[in-house]
Amino acid sequence: MANVEIKKVVKKYGPVEVIHGVDLSVHENEFIVLVGPSGCGKSTLLRMVAGLETLSGGEISIGDRVVNNVSPKDRNVAMVFQNYALYPHMTVRENMGFSLKMRKKSKEEQNERVMEAARILELEPYLERKPSELSGGQRQRVAMGRAMVRKPDVFLFDEPLSNLDAQLRTQMRMELRKMHMRLKTTTIYVTHDQIEAMTLADRIVILKDGYIQQVGTPIEVFEKPNNVFVAKFIGNPPMNILEGVCNVIDGKRFVVIGKTRFPIQDGVAAEIVDGSPVLAGIRPDSIKMGQNVERLPKDWWCHGEVVVSEILGAHSLLEIIIDGENDLLAEVEGRIVAHPGETVRIGFEFDRMVLFDPETKMALY
Template sequence: MATVELKKVVKRFGDVEVVHGIDLEIRDNEFIVLVGPSGCGKSTVLRMIAGLEPISAGEVLIDGEVVNQVSPKDRNVAMVFQNYALYPHMSVHDNMAFSLKMRGFDRSDIEEKVREAAHILELEPYLGRKPSELSGGQRQRVAMGRAIVRKADVFLFDEPLSNLDAQLRTQMRMELRKMHMRLATTTIYVTHDQTEAMTLADRIVILKDGYIKQVGTPIEVFEDPDNVFVGRFIGNPPMNILKGVFRVQDGKRCAVVGKSCFPVVDGKAESLTDGAPVLVGIRPDAIKMGDRVEKLPEEWLCRGEVVLSEILGGQSHLEIRVDGENKLIAEVEGRVVAHPGEVVPIGFEFDRMILFDPETTNAIR
């Protein structure tokens, strides 16, 4: 097992800098997920850790050793790619055994490691099959098995589930998490899917345009985003962002949005002065309807007009217009049948409201 550390790591392609001096410490046995939109630099960072991409500046350390000049095969990392990269003419057994054969392991050691990996991934019935005879999920498990047999210090996953259908992705997420718990190996996982990031990670690293925007546990980045980008990127539906003005009225602090006054709870945004422009962030699940409205303070309640409603099984998504101008997305429990134009009582958990600076888009603490 090993720690991984990036110190001021930069990547340039010609004159274009795509990774801008990032710093990151990954603990031993930690499951870290790098997430962000396409082009944010997450796969490039992963490839620099693997040694498949040379770094332009800075240092990559594995278990305290600088590996900038160490070849990929000598870093003792195992990488699983999006496209499986299996040898089509080899059986499942031989695909998993190939790297061990190339490294000169004894046949008995190879058999032991392959059987162990096959047992962990439930591939024992398929060891004699070729990749063409497997499903997409089984092929991905073979690719993971090829990494497991190496007993690597660090596992690197580059969007391994993106080629699978939705149901299989859910199943494979569970398998990946169980595999990590069994093996207790430092794991770095790249995805653009924030659901994968939230369900798999011990900590999430959110990147945008080659910069790290926030690092934290799934709950930290969801409930306390450092900036508007994180608030909108993490969470589905994304955080509602509204333009407002901070006011102190009758001794009470609030964010005025349109005709509404959203209370700012004590301890939040203490540095703001009266009249300061703000962006108001409210998670869709912090908007309440039905019985849950009755449990909120009176000043946290208002009425809204339903624009659109979607029932998604055990929950519903509603687009609601407040004050005739501001539109919000609400995520509520249960099957809420509401028709466009219907006026309904709603409530807000304002203790979960986040205020952002309109110029920097950073959270106001």
């Protein structure tokens, strides 16, 4: 197990720079998730750590060793690929033992380590099968087993769950988490799925266009996003962002959006003064309905008209118009039924409202 230091790493393909001086410290035993939309450079960054892509600038070290010029096989990292990348002509046992064979480990050691991994991953009945005779989930487990037998310093995962169906994905997510709790190997995990990021990560790294947008624990990036991009990318449904102006009324600051007024908490974003344009970010789950409204201060209540309601069981998604002009998405408890056209009482957790600068799109705390 080792820490990974990424310092000012740049990647260029010809004249095009795709990663622009990224800095990141992955601590020992940590589970880091790199998340971002397609083309943000997350897979490229992972492949640079693996040694499968060269660096155009900067430095990557694993443990105490700078690995810029170390070949992939000598970095002691193991990678799980999106399409599993199992050797189709080898049995599960041979697939899992291949790296040990290449490292000239004794037959006994190979067998012992493969059996140990197979036991943990419940693959023992399938050891003599070829990958083509396995289901998607089993193949995924073989890919993980192949990485495990190596006992690597760092695990690298490149969207390993995206080829699985939704149910299996949830199950494998749990297993991955359990595996990390058991092995405690430093892990860098790439995904575009923010639910995977939230559920698996010790810390999440959000990337966009080759720049790191924010690094933080799942709760930090959810509650305290650095900018509008993170606010919209993390969380499903995304944060409501409303454009307004700060007005001081009776000595208190409000974000005024047409007829709507959102109170700004004292001590928050002192730089916002009367007349400053501002973006107000409200998480859909910070909008409450029914009994839950009662817990909120009365001046955080208002009424809104339901436009569309989607009942998802555990919770419902509602599109609500307040003051006849501002559209908001609310995520409320599933038992609360609201019909389109109905006027309902809602309450806002304004202490969770995030303000952003409309020009820089950066959060103001």
